[in-house]
Amino acid sequence: xxxxxxxxxxxxxxxxxxxxxxxxxxxxxxxxxxxxxxxxxxxxxxxxxxxxxxxxxxxxxxxxxxxxxxxxxxxxxxxxxxxxxxxxxxxxxxxxxxxxxxxxxxxxxxxxxxxxxxxxxxxxxxxxxxxxxxxxxxxxxxxxxxxxxxxxxxxxxxxxxxxxxxxxxxxxxxxxxxxxxxxxxxxxxxxxxxxxxxxxxxxxxxxxxxxxxxxxxxxxxxxxxxxxxxx
Numbered sequence: 001x002x003x004x005x006x007x008x009x010x011x012x013x014x015x016x017x018x019x020x021x022x023x024x025x026x027x028x029x030x031x032x033x034x035x036x037x038x039x040x041x042x043x044x045x046x047x048x049x050x051x052x053x054x055x056x057x058x059x060x061x062x063x064x065x066x067x068x069x070x071x072x073x074x075x076x077x078x079x080x081x082x083x084x085x086x087x088x089x090x091x092x093x094x095x096x097x098x099x100x101x102x103x104x105x106x107x108x109x110x111x112x113x114x115x116x117x118x119x120x121x122x123x124x125x126x127x128x129x130x131x132x133x134x135x136x137x138x139x140x141x142x143x144x145x146x147x148x149x150x151x152x153x154x155x156x157x158x159x160x161x162x163x164x165x166x167x168x169x170x171x172x173x174x175x176x177x178x179x180x181x182x183x184x185x186x187x188x189x190x191x192x193x194x195x196x197x198x199x200x201x202x203x204x205x206x207x208x209x210x211x212x213x214x215x216x217x218x219x220x221x222x223x224x225x226x227x228x229x230x231x
Contacts, residue, residue: 036103041095048084135197
């Protein structure tokens with residue numbers, strides 16, 4: 001699931017960011033924020049059903065047969081849109097996450113490059129910028145991750161218990177979590193999420209930047225290589 005999501009996400013981000021930088025002129029600094037948010041909307045929408053299945057398998061350790069029956073029951077009673085259960089809070093988590101992540105990353109990378117008097121970021125700069133920006137974004141958006149997980153885990157449980165499906169909005173689930181576990185309930189899993197997200201973001205962006213630099217260099221060599229051999 002991570003592979004198609006990453007491919008869709010990075011492809012959309014790269015193209016959108018390049019286009020927005022050209023069109024926005026003096027406001028080009030905001031391009032990463034808008035491109036990251038827009039790219040994440042597309043990625044989340046496509047991957048949401050697979051994310052729901054993964055969450056159900058991990059949380060309840062169901063067999064594929066049990067999971068299939070659960071999904072069929074939900075689709076029969078709530079329609080195909082039930083496969084996008086948790087889509088709303090996922091957007092509320094991932095879109096601000098991506099917007100903050102890319103904006104802070106680009107700003108942090110530029111600041112560190114200026115501090116080091118270099119124009120191209122090193123592996124260390126991209127790694128540190130990715131880890132810090134990922135940590136900040138993960139903390140701010142954690143409540144929506146908690147709500148998303150709660151809603152996806154509950155898929156099929158309401159039907160099995162013959163409970164009404166009302167009160168499933170993001171705000172209602174947040175209120176229910178606060179009522180049951182207090183305000184801290186919205187930040188359940190704080191430390192594991194930061195420990196997971198920070199290095200993941202650092203490794204992801206470092207690999208991304210390294211790959212871009214590598215292929216950019218290869219393309220330049222292919223284009224200008226023959227010209228450099230002439231006297």
